[in-house]
Amino acid sequence: MAAAITIDNLNKTFEVKKKQPGLAGSLRSLWKPVYETKQAVSGISFSVQQGERLAFLGPNGAGKSTTIKMLTGILHPTSGHAQVLGCNPWTERSKLSFRIGSVFGQKSQLWYHLPPADTFELMRHIYELPRGDYLTRKEDLVRRFELGPYMNTPVRKLSLGERMRCEIAVSLLHRPRVIFLDEPTIGLDVVVKLRIRELIREMNREEGMTVFLTSHDAGDVEQLCERAIVVNYGRIILDDKVALMKRELLTFKTIRLVLAEENELGISIPGATVTEHDGLKATLSINTSLTSMEMVLAQLVRHVRIHDVTIEDPPMEEIITHIYAQTAAGSEEGSEPA
Numbered sequence: 458m459a460a461a462i463t464i465d466n467l468n469k470t471f472e473v474k475k476k477q478p479g480l481a482g483s484l485r486s487l488w489k490p491v492y493e494t495k496q497a498v499s500g501i502s503f504s505v506q507q508g509e510r511l512a513f514l515g516p517n518g519a520g521k522s523t524t525i526k527m528l529t530g531i532l533h534p535t536s537g538h539a540q541v542l543g544c545n546p547w548t549e550r551s552k553l554s555f556r557i558g559s560v561f562g563q564k565s566q567l568w569y570h571l572p573p574a575d576t577f578e579l580m581r582h583i584y585e586l587p588r589g590d591y592l593t594r595k596e597d598l599v600r601r602f603e604l605g606p607y608m609n610t611p612v613r614k615l616s617l618g619e620r621m622r623c624e625i626a627v628s629l630l631h632r633p634r635v636i637f638l639d640e641p642t643i644g645l646d647v648v649v650k651l652r653i654r655e656l657i658r659e660m661n662r663e664e665g666m667t668v669f670l671t672s673h674d675a676g677d678v679e680q681l682c683e684r685a686i687v688v689n690y691g692r693i694i695l696d697d698k699v700a701l702m703k704r705e706l707l708t709f710k711t712i713r714l715v716l717a718e719e720n721e722l723g724i725s726i727p728g729a730t731v732t733e734h735d736g737l738k739a740t741l742s743i744n745t746s747l748t749s750m751e752m753v754l755a756q757l758v759r760h761v762r763i764h765d766v767t768i769e770d771p772p773m774e775e776i777i778t779h780i781y782a783q784t785a786a787g788s789e790e791g792s793e794p795a
């Protein structure tokens with residue numbers, strides 16, 4: 458399969474004014490400012506295949522938005538190369554804009570005082586869509602995203618969830634081959650989040666659209682993406698399949714038991730901890746690097762009668778927190794890039 462995005466040794470530095478201490482320092486920086494260089498993105502290289510759904514993750518300030526801005530042509534890199542759908546994003550920005558879509562959860566592209574119908578119409582002109590194609594596509598998006606009741610309501614009167622559905626639908630009007638989604642579910646309730654994830658997956662499945670997502674929501678990553686790249690201090694620290702992240706990165710599993718009768722669990726294995734035991738219900742945390750599930754289950758069935766048992770992986774949220782914590786620990790030991 459061909460690559461939709463390739464990035465080779467991409468760097469972005471910003472010159473930022475250095476704050477000098479005290480009033481005298483503030484005055485001095487007015488006529489003699491001192492600048493320092495901030496490395497926002499530091500030599501990242503990777504590629505994304507057509508039709509892939511990638512989560513691009515990292516803590517605040519890791520360099521995610523800066524990377525998206527370079528890939529959509531908003532920012533020029535300091536050095537390095539990138540190609541999106543065969544275009545150089547910063548020298549062929551307008552050509553590329555016909556083929557990609559972008560949604561910034563914190564920044565609306567709809568006209569605030571006008572109804573979404575007007576933004577759709579405006580986008581038709583910007584993307585030079587033939588009237589017939591436009592009408593068919595718009596009708597399809599309005600149906601899928603259930604926008605009918607809001608199409609003629611000024612955007613300022615829409616709820617956040619209604620507005621985000623419109624935002625995403627508008628960004629899909631010109632059938633982009635790649636969509637960049639920067640925090641698309643921020644601030645939304647659980648039901649709307651689920652619906653938005655479903656719709657994005659549907660468009661990916663049916664149209665082969667590549668999805669490049671940044672989000673602080675573990676649910677977005679887990680339910681929407683098949684691969685995750687984690688960045689910190691502008692560098693890639695992990696590139697793995699989402700399904701494997703669980704298995705490889707956290708050695709903890711949770712066993713939930715429903716007992717047939719109230720009893721002591723009688724478990725004494727290093728690595729197996731009873732985290733909750735209330736009547737017939739019990740929860741154990743198992744560190745599989747210290748013991749095997751087999752050994753724990755064998756000891757349990759020797760001591761208690763079990764009515765039901767489930768074994769769970771840790772939640773995605775915990776895995777991401779764990780990865781960030783590992784990097785933070787690494788940087789404290791002096792491995793953080795200068």
Ligand SMILES: Nc1ncnc2c1ncn2[C@@H]1O[C@H](COP(=O)(O)OP(=O)(O)OP(=O)(O)O)[C@@H](O)[C@H]1O
Pocket residue numbers: 471472473495496497515516517518519520521522523524
């Ligand atoms: N225009 C700018 N001028 C100076 N520094 C900048 C600029 N844009 C970003 N930075 C800095 O570059 C670093 C990376 O910022 P970026 O916005 O890419 O992070 P992020 O991973 O998207 O963070 P968040 O999750 O908070 O959105 C940060 O330290 C930020 O302060």
